[in-house]
Structure formats: structure tokens, C-alpha cells
């Protein structure tokens with residue numbers, strides 16, 4: 001199995017969200033960055049499990065600046081074989097997907113895996129775009145993925161209020177969500193070997209940007225809570241009906 | 248020229264999301280001075296097709312090809328592209344639900360059309376084409392400008408009000424050129440959770456956290472949900488410990504929901520949990536700890552033991568509903 005896993009960088013889930021430059025830029029001051037959770041916990045770990053079962057290689061790819069390297073090393077420490085960073089600003093998903101599709105097109109990958117979505121820009125788009133660009137089947141929001149290395153895969157896909165079990169011939173692009181695998185912690189040997197694993201830096205190819213963020217805003221804070229006594233739940237029902245008008 | 252709206256059906260019935268997206272698309276078409284065409288793929292009841300007119304579509308294309316009863320994003324995209332061409336569509340609208348997330352990126356690449364994923368508003372066209380969407384898992388909003396001529400928008404479920412009118416649509420059979428070989432994904436079986444409301448579409452959600460102590464105590468959450476006609480959800484550790492299925496996990500790393508009413512029982516309100524639920528229009532928190540952070544994000548709060556409060560609330564809801572009838 002030859003697997004390519006797309007890794008992106010996001011602010012830690014507890015990061016304070018604030019903006020600078022007249023609300024046009026995310027304020028990175030004091031913010032810790034992590035590998036986007038679904039890329040690490042689900043896409044990468046499932047790729048590693050498949051490699052452990054069937055043999056093969058797991059290659060990482062990121063589109064980002066040099067500040068990605070520390071996180072890529074962390075992903076290598078979990079057990080990936082090598083990594084590629086396309087040296088460009090992580091921006092519009094079409095642009096990012098173009099870079100990854102360009103790298104993957106002649107690579108002979110059986111599986112290209114992404115996370116469900118990034119927890120910062122919440123695009124849920126890069127995986128499907130890679131599939132569109134390479135004309136590969138796209139398995140969106142998979143919760144399980146199994147293959148015996150016979151050129152086919154079986155997967156479970158979330159649908160509204162249920163799940164579908166499907167099969168597909170490889171190669172495919174998969175976006176991975178919860179259920180696929182369990183989070184792993186890198187061990188010392190992993191961390192040691194990660195330092196010397198190949199991390200290739202490539203320059204980006206020409207590609208268009210189709211969208212642009214022009215400004216950010218924060219939600220207005222709640223104005224105040226109404227407390228209700230635990231032995232007066234009828235009052236809550238009344239408020240939900242008369243005031244909130246939701247029941 | 249038109250706005251083309253993908254109206255999602257499931258087992259012959261249109262989803263709630265289909266009506267939301269059609270309303271959104273019809274409003275947009277109105278603003279742009281072009282027509283609104285809805286596209287339905289696979290089997291669909293006639294009544295539902297007619298309803299799309301009531302929600303604002305002027306034309307409804309229906310491809311009843313049985314092959315389309317199986318969902319394959321690339322095959323669907325192939326059909327959509329034929330409709331885009333026939334209708335000369337400038338903007339293509341999806342729901343930002345599971346199916347929408349699977350097809351929208353394919354259409355975006357095929358048309359080289361910028362995609363706004365998870366739109367919360369109609370576009371502002373005063374200086375280009377700018378749409379508000381939620382970012383940082385609901386902790387902030389961004390205004391996104393689409394730079395391309397054609398545009399793809401997926402509308403966040405439960406964030407656009409539906410309005411019904413007397414408007415009637417012309418219903419037109421659409422026979423796309425599509426073969427069995429276009430379906431590269433074979434659906435072997437579908438498991439629907441019958442009788443329950445799908446989480447992303449739910450108007451009301453009752454959600455439980457670790458404060459409920461164990462899976463055996465979820466009966467009271469389900470009872471309250473049933474009384475309210477609500478869906479059930481849970482916090483991450485609850486799903487991680489296998490007390491509840493994964494698809495109920497809401498939050499930054501789970502599903503994002505924005506119901507009219509979110510009732511949180513025995514959930515502390517960690518920032519990662521709030522991220523996925525703070526788009527809810529009203530939040531009720533039931534927690535025995537008055538210092539639980541969730542109270543800061545709530546509209547109504549009860550400090551008390553869930554094991555006492557929830558059953559009482561369920562019977563209060565039941566008797567309220569009986570009186571209403």
C-alpha cells in the first residue's frame with residue numbers, strides 16, 4: 001500500500017480566538033499550534049494501521065510555510081516514512097488542493113487521506129477537490145476503512161441520521177472522521193527516528209485562488225442567563241414556550 | 248441564467264435541508280434577477296417536488312433514474328454538471344450536510360468556481376460577492392469573498408429560515424447521460440437510525456455528558472428527547488468511552504450543531520464542546536455545579552442534580568404538550 005496523508009496546522013483547540021489588523025488577520029500571539037486533530041487522530045493513524053497490516057509506505061504532505069516543519073516531524077514520529085512540504089502560504093482550499101493533486105498525480109498512491117475538516121477555517125473541502133482534480137472516487141466523511149490489499153476497500157460513510165457501507169476500487173481519496181482510529185502518542189524511538197526521516201521542500205506550482213477572507217468577527221456574547229429553581233421546572237417549560245418560543 | 252439548487256432527497260423524501268437550500272437559492276436568484284432551478288436526483292414523491300415551488304423554485308428538474316438512488320459523489324457531480332450547462336447556472340447551492348460536503352468540492356473544481364463552505368448569510372453583492380461563514384468551529388465568523396465568475400455555496404443546516412408561499416414550480420423531467428460505470432462507489436447497505444431525528448437537522452437537541460455517570464442512565468435523556476421530539480447528542484468523553492455512538496459526539500472535533508434549542512445535561516462546557524454548539528439559538532444548562540463554565544454560554548440554567556431535574560422536566564414537558572392538544 002502506498003498512502004499519502006494530508007496534514008494541516010491549526011491553532012490548539014483551547015486557543016483564544018482574536019484578530020489583528022482591523023480584524024483581517026488571526027492573532028497568532030501566544031497561540032500554540034497543533035496538527036489538525038482529524039488529520040492526526042483519524043487519517044494518519046488509520047494509514048499507519050493499514051501499513052502495519054499490509055506493508056507499504058505512508059508519506060505526509062503539507063502545504064505551508066517553514067513553521068509547519070516542527071509539526072510534520074511530530075507526525076513522522078508517529079510512524080510515517082517521509083514527508084513533503086509545499087512551500088506556500090496555506091490559504092484558499094482550491095489552491096492547496098491544486099498543490100497536493102499536482103504532487104500526487106504521478107505518485108501511484110493507493111490511498112490519499114485527509115481529515116474531515118480543519119478546525120480553523122472549516123472548509124471540509126481539500127479532499128474532495130483533490131479527488132475532483134485527479135478524477136478519483138471521493139469517500140467523504142468515512143468512519144471506517146478496511147482493505148485487504150487486493151485493490152479494493154470497504155468503508156462506512158456518515159449520512160444524515162445513519163450510515164452507509166460501501167465498497168470501492170482503489171485508488172481513492174478519503175476524508176476521515178471519528179471512528180476510523182484512535183489517537184496515538186509517539187514513543188521515544190519514534191521521536192528519535194523522526195529527526196532523520198526525509199522531509200522534502202518543494203516550491204509551489206502555479207495555481208489560482210478562488211476565494212479570499214476579507215474580515216473576521218467574533219460572535220456577540222450572551223447577554224445573561226436566567227436561573228430557574230430545580231423544583232420549578234414548569235417555569236422553564238413556560239419560558240421555553242412563551243419567551244424563547246422553541247416548544 | 249440561473250441559480251441551481253441541489254435538493255437532497257433520502258429514500259424518496261426531500262430532506263429538511265433541501266427546503267432550506269431552495270429558500271436560500273430562491274432569495275439569491277431574486278436578488279440577482281435570475282431564475283431559481285432546483286435539481287432532484289433519484290426517486291422522489293410528487294408532493295415533495297411540488298413543495299419546492301412553494302419554497303421558491305421556479306423550475307424543478309427531476310432525474311428519476313433508478314441508478315441515482317445510490318449516492319456516489321462523482322456520478323452525482325456528472326449529472327449536476329449537465330444541469331449546470333442546461334440551466335446556464337451561475338451559482339450552485341448545496342446544503343452543508345454530509346452529501347453536500349461530498350459533491351460541492353467536485354463541482355467547485357470542475358467549474359473552477361470558488362466555494363463558500365458553510366454559508367450563514369446571503370451574499371453581500373455591494374462590493375463583489377461576499378458571504379459570512381462560521382470559522383474556528385463556531386468561535387468566530389469570516390467574510391469570504393468569492394473571486395471566480397461562477398460560485399458554489401453550501402448553506403449551513405438550520406441557519407436559514409424557510410418561508411412558504413403560493414409560488415408554483417414547473418416540474419421538468421431531466422434525463423442526464425449517466426451509466427452504471429459512472430458509479431465507482433457501490434453502496435452495500437444503509438443503516439438508518441429509524442425513529443430518531445438526524446442530529447444536524449434537529450430543531451431541538453438533548454445532550455448528555457459525563458455527569459450522567461454511565462450509559463445505563465441514558466434512558467432519562469432519551470425520554471426527555473422523546474417528549475420534546477428532539478435528537479440526542481453527547482460530549483466527547485461519553486462517545487470515547489463507548490457510552491454513546493460516535494455520531495452523537497458534538498463539539499470542535501465532532502459534529503457542529505445549531506438547533507433552536509440545545510439542552511445540556513451534566514456537561515461542564517469545555518471550550519471544545521462549546522465550539523460545536525454555541526451557534527444554537529437557545530441553550531439550557533442543567534448541572535449540579537453552579538461554577539460549571541457552561542452557564543456562561545447559556546440562556547437558561549438550573550443548578551441541580553440531573554437525576555432529579557430531568558425526569559421532572561420530562562413530565563412537565565409531557566403535561567404541557569397534552570394541554571396544547
Ligand SMILES: Cc1cc2nc3c(=O)[nH]c(=O)nc-3n(C[C@H](O)[C@H](O)[C@H](O)COP(=O)(O)OP(=O)(O)OC[C@H]3O[C@@H](n4cnc5c(N)ncnc54)[C@H](O)[C@@H]3O)c2cc1C
Nearest residue numbers: 456457458482483498499500513514515519520535536553
Ligand atoms: C483536542 C481536544 C478536542 C476536544 N474536542 C471535544 C469535542 O469535540 N467535544 C467535547 O464535548 N469535548 C471535546 N474535548 C474534551 C473537553 O475538553 C472536555 O474534556 C469534555 O467536553 C468534558 O466532557 P463532560 O462535560 O461530559 O465531562 P466533565 O468535564 O467531566 O463534566 C461533567 C459535568 O457534569 C456535572 N455533573 C456531575 N454529576 C452531575 C449530576 N448528578 N447532575 C448534574 N450535573 C452533574 C459536573 O458538575 C460537570 O460539570 C476535546 C479535548 C481536546 C483536548
Ligand SMILES: Nc1ncnc2c1ncn2[C@@H]1O[C@H](COP(=O)(O)O)[C@@H](O)[C@H]1O
Nearest residue numbers: 006008063114115117118123124125126
Ligand atoms: N495546507 C494544507 N496542507 C495539507 N493538507 C491540508 C491543508 N489544508 C487542508 N488539508 C487537508 O484537507 C483536510 C480538509 O481541510 P479543509 O478543507 O481546510 O477543511 C484537512 O483535514 C487536511 O487533511
